Amino acid sequence: MISRWPITPSMKSFKILMFILSMLLFPLMAIADWLREDATIMGTAINVELWHENSVQGWALIQEVMDEMQRIDALMSTYKPDSELSRVNAGAAAGPVTVSKELLALIKHALEFSDITHGAFDITYASAGQHYDYRKGRRPDSNQLAEVLPAINYHHVRLDPVNSTVQFLQPGVRIDLGGIAKGYAVDRSIVMLLSAGVRNALVSAGGDTRVIGRHWGHPWKVGIRDPRNRDGIVSMIPLEDAAISTSGDYERFFEQNGVRYHHILNPGTGVSPREVHSTSIIGSNATDTDALSTSVFVMGVEKGLKLVNSLPETEAIIIDDRGRMHYSDGLARVAQ
Numbered sequence: 335m336i337s338r339w340p341i342t343p344s345m346k347s348f349k350i351l352m353f354i355l356s357m358l359l360f361p362l363m364a365i366a367d368w369l370r371e372d373a374t375i376m377g378t379a380i381n382v383e384l385w386h387e388n389s390v391q392g393w394a395l396i397q398e399v400m401d402e403m404q405r406i407d408a409l410m411s412t413y414k415p416d417s418e419l420s421r422v423n424a425g426a427a428a429g430p431v432t433v434s435k436e437l438l439a440l441i442k443h444a445l446e447f448s449d450i451t452h453g454a455f456d457i458t459y460a461s462a463g464q465h466y467d468y469r470k471g472r473r474p475d476s477n478q479l480a481e482v483l484p485a486i487n488y489h490h491v492r493l494d495p496v497n498s499t500v501q502f503l504q505p506g507v508r509i510d511l512g513g514i515a516k517g518y519a520v521d522r523s524i525v526m527l528l529s530a531g532v533r534n535a536l537v538s539a540g541g542d543t544r545v546i547g548r549h550w551g552h553p554w555k556v557g558i559r560d561p562r563n564r565d566g567i568v569s570m571i572p573l574e575d576a577a578i579s580t581s582g583d584y585e586r587f588f589e590q591n592g593v594r595y596h597h598i599l600n601p602g603t604g605v606s607p608r609e610v611h612s613t614s615i616i617g618s619n620a621t622d623t624d625a626l627s628t629s630v631f632v633m634g635v636e637k638g639l640k641l642v643n644s645l646p647e648t649e650a651i652i653i654d655d656r657g658r659m660h661y662s663d664g665l666a667r668v669a670q
Contacts, residue, residue, distance in 0.1 A: 365389055368550075371396050375403040376516055377413070378540030384527060385534040385547075395530050399523040399537060406519045409437060410511050412460065422500050423460075423508045430492075430499035438498050440621075441491065444514050447625045448488040451641065453601055455629040460510035461485035462604035466595070471588040473595050479604045482506060486601050512597075517542045517579055517624025524620075541585070541627070544577040544620040559584075561611035561653055568659065569651065571616065579623035581631045582612035600632050609634040609655055615642070616649040616665075626650075635660050 369392045370383040382399050386392030411417045418437050425431045433441075447455040462482045465474035474482070485506035492501045511518075516539040523537045524544050534547030536554055545554040553572035560566030561582050571578060583606065587596035596606045613631040615623040626648065630638030635652050642650040642662045650662040 367392070369393060369396060371400070373400055373403075375400065376407045376411070376519065376539060378516065379538075381536070381538045382523070383536045383549075384532050386532060391530075392532075395527060395532065398526060402523055402526060403519050403539065406515065406522065409434070410440070410515045412508075412510050412512070419509070419511060426500050426502040427505050427507060430494060430497070430501040432497070432499050435498055438493060438495065438500065440511060440514065440518055441500060441509070442493055442495070443621065444511060444625065445488055445491060445493070447514070447622075447629065451629040451633065453488065454632040454637075455513065455625055456486060456488045456601035457509040457511060457513070458486050458488055458490060458507055459599045459601045459604075460508040461506055463510060463597070463599055464508055466597070466599075468586040468588050468595070468597060471590065473590075474604070483604055486604065513581075513628040514621060514625045516540055517577070517620035517622070520544045520577070520620040520624075541580040541582070542577070542620045542624050543579070545573050546575055548574060558614050558651060558653075559612070562657070568653065571614075571651075573616070576616060576618060577620040577623045578614060578616045579620060579627040580612055580614040581627040583608075583610075584612070598628060598631050607632050607634065610638075610652055611655060611657070612653045613638065614651045616651075617645075618647055622648075 366387045367389045368385050369389060373380045380403055382396045384392060408414060408417055410419045412419060414420060418433055422431050422433060444457045462474065462479060465478055485504055490502055490504045490507045491509065492503055520537050520539050520542050521544060524546060527535050528546065536543065536545045543556050553574045555570045555572055556578050557567040558569045558571065558580060560568045561584050581598055583594055583596040585597060587594050598606060600607045610631050613627045615626040615630065617623045630642060630650055633641060635654055638652060639650060639660060639662055642648050649665045652660040654660065
């Protein structure tokens, strides 16, 4: 037999009071949710989106990602005179400059891409790049280029892993990690989130994006922008546990006499290549896709696709100067 206690008026009042208190406290409770935040760091748009069972902890992790982006910017920016990379550019031609193991490792990785791409990716492009001002529409003339071109050669960069130093073997050498540092920052952020137990997230820095898990139960979808229409998307790419990087001639540029001068420079000439409008690389991590998107842009359609097709778990979408789309072998088979 089940015994039922009668509900007295005082008990009713207590239950009503508890219900009111629970409603008042509900907004303060940490509940599972999708969280998103945008910021401008490293001179580009940063976006973090993730799912977390505890929203308070999720927001704290997003802030950790933003802090990490700020830290890497302070370490590797060429626009900050007190950054470690700026200190290298200021003194490495005079002798070895001691750097952190982190910066040394990323420079070493960048030089490995120089070997893989036969110099299409070359962080010493900045020896000429420093003479471009895309906001003011300024570029070096032929005499200036002739003067700085001898400094563009990744073999001029000597690393000493034992003493953790960087040295330039020729005067006038300057390096810029803009073609790999944002991807590296994205990867660092994803590793932090994974270590904290996050299993569904997206982190992007400009054209570099990496995702883990899924979004609302479906693959993440990353759009490839129409190079000649700011609001246009030419393709939506479904991704899970992958990275995608896009390099385009529309990010920083100016036009003179019908010619577009953009921030991606051919290390061999010191000027902007024009066979390609944009290159998107899909791979396992953003550090590599970042470097490869720049490399393939410089190499052009034929050589770029040949390189991508030789690399495992790597795909490419190239939009040429006529707006035609070219696919690596793996994507071409899917498209058929």
